[in-house]
Amino acid sequence: MDFPIFQLPLLGNRLLIAIVGVVHVLISHGCAIGGSLVVVWLEYRFIKTGDGRWNDLAYRILRILIILTTTLGALSGVGIWFTTAVVSPQGIGSLLRIFFWAWAIEWVIFVIELLLFLSYYLTWYKIDPEKHIKIGIGYIVFSYFTLIIIMGILGAMLTPGRWLTTHRFWDGYLNATFLPQLVSRTAMAVMLSCGFGLLISAFFRIEKDIRSSFHRLMGKWMIISSIAFVLSSIFYYKTLPSIPEVVTAIAFNTRTYEKYLAMSKFLIPVTGIILVLAGCILCFLGHAIKRGTLFLPLLIMVIMVGQYERVREFVRKPYVIYNYMYSNGIRVADESFLSKKGILENAQWVKWQSAKEPSKKELGHMVFRIECSVCHTYRGVNGIFRNVRGWDEETILNFITSYKYTHPYMPPFIGTEEERNALVSFLDTGKEER
């Protein structure tokens, strides 16, 4: 209402944020946090065995990691700020006011992490390995710090717990999902680093004995981290209080959702088992593996991580800030006021973006853009016209009137009687058009 509205055609705003977010998770966990472990471990092996080939391998992997983290990793991180500013200015503007200090500390640690990362890379081969590896260890510590700090914020958005009443920083920070998420994300980071390590090594020419030894190492790490990830994820899902209600609501809506959710319940354990098997193959048949297949573990991990993040996003609904603000940026406190006065009353921006003398249908379109367009497109991903296909006007009206009971993960309809009818008219006429 108070900001211009952006709609990404076909894919939708939510998917845009999801893509940027998942890319950032993959790179930051896999290449920065986990990747630092792999590289330093290889350098440690060089120091222990004196075999310079380990040192070379570590450096070559680090060089790719530095490219990935300083482009894809850093820019997807910044990209989250850019996209949320456009897609959800109300939400990110509020979150920034609540969690500013945590982000400020995170930023300071980021700067230190980057400086350590760069000096680790630039001093390679130039200073004594014993000293050099210490920079690497510092880099591991600081990249892990960034994870610890961001976990508090992500957790508080999900399960604010006592913070809602006390508003004390530590109540919000050390919330119910803080520890389970931290553990599962640590495992995820190690797991992903194996995926990236294997993929990167596939492009290198490496002597046979070093390669099979490297495969064995990655295989071992993969087995342990996948098991840890699956177990800690189960533990983490158990700490999410609202999941059963959400599940009921979806199941209630349509059967297809039910099937989808049942499937996703198995997705993480099943992919975990596949990864453990892959780890065993790497351990015992490491010498016989074709280079072309080394992208497979990472591919499976991407599916797994995508699902993991998706559940987190889903549980948060219908809020962007629990009990304070809905996903579409409308405050819970404003709900009844806006319903009485009208959502379009103060909606300068949709009026700026629409025709001068709007028809009833056009008014409904404005309501749609304000309240629904964060999650729904017209006919693309989660397309609203596809959702109401086959419904008559009365069914649509009934749905809008009471979906807040049947679909509690959606923010309730807010607006006057007239605006509701306008929205119905917009949906009813639009569903037939192509």
Add this chain to the structure above:
Amino acid sequence: MNLIGKDILLPLPAPLIFLKWLLVISFLLHIIFVNLMLGGALFGVIYRVIGRYKRDIFYERFAREIILTTTVTKSIAVVLGVAPLLSISLVYTKFFYGANGITAPYWLSVPLLVMTAFLLLYIYKFTWDTLGKRFFIHLLFGITACTILFFIPFIFLTNINLMLYPDTWNNVRGFWSALVLPNVIPRYLHFITASLAITGFFSYFLFKYRAGRRSTSDADFYIRSSKLGILWALVATLAQAIFGLINFITLPDVAFSWHVTILVIVALIVAVLVSFFLFQEYHSENTRFGLPIFFLITVLILIMGTLRHVIRENALEIPKQVLAENTEYYQMQLARFKEEELAEVKPSTGKELFAAYCIVCHAFDKRLIGPPLSYIREKYATDREKMIEFIKEPKKVNPEYPKMPKLGLPKEDISKIVDYIYSK
């Protein structure tokens, strides 16, 4: 139409003055590294070309040494950019996000463009030797990276300029029409020359430092590089003064105040002083003016940062008042409404409750998501309590229907609904 609207209704997380300082200082740090990244990439391409056509190994090596610095400068530029991005989002939430929204597709493309340019720069750097024979293909990577890097400031400057003049928002239609608002292009030119100047200063200091640490044969290269840096710094600083003046003349009236004039005059004086020392340094055999030059450019950068802030505050003085009034008015209306709402009694007859909670899934004699009421009435014809019990704690009974959700209503309300169902 008043597009400003109301502010975000949460207090700022820190004193405003702190956030403003954070913005000014962190932005200056960020922009210095952005300057170095842009200038480094540009020099890395230009001097490779010059080196080839002049057949002078010096330029080729200069290009290579300077492109290596971009690995560090560009990464630091991005990370340091987060702090000013967040502080401007806090201090000028309304105006900044508003401008971002107007130029949305272009604003969103910034991270993507930066990423592409960075990848191309990496390719340019890492294939320097391997693609050495295919000179033009190699050069193409560098040129494309530079083109992208030099386009991105347009997006930033358009946004940051648009943010200052909300009265233009009504007539602006997206990025390109915001780009041609007065003051954007002069600021762009001013910024580009600043990048050349800063990279010149940087080359001067960096290569002077390296010259002191190498053997004499190698030191020659670094001394010559350092001189080249001074030359760039000198030329670009003089160009800065010209573009700075154009920038000042095209500044919209609302942003103007006597402070701005004074700061511009001081900046010009410092720029002349810097140029004087640079000129002396260029012509002297051994370096003598490193310290005064460093001191003066630091002062110059601080003046420019302050100047930008004063201009921002001037331009937004009235819009900020409008914003505060709108916000206050909204909160007053909301408070009044809440009082009235408390006074009202909530009517909850069985019919209304049914309409609110049940009607989506249950019709009278039609099967919707749940069974029809006629069936339910028959099923619980004699056992009213059982029906209440079921609504209170729904269980999955009929395999043909999904499980009914728990409504969480008090018993009296459920009882009213049940009465209504029987009465229909």
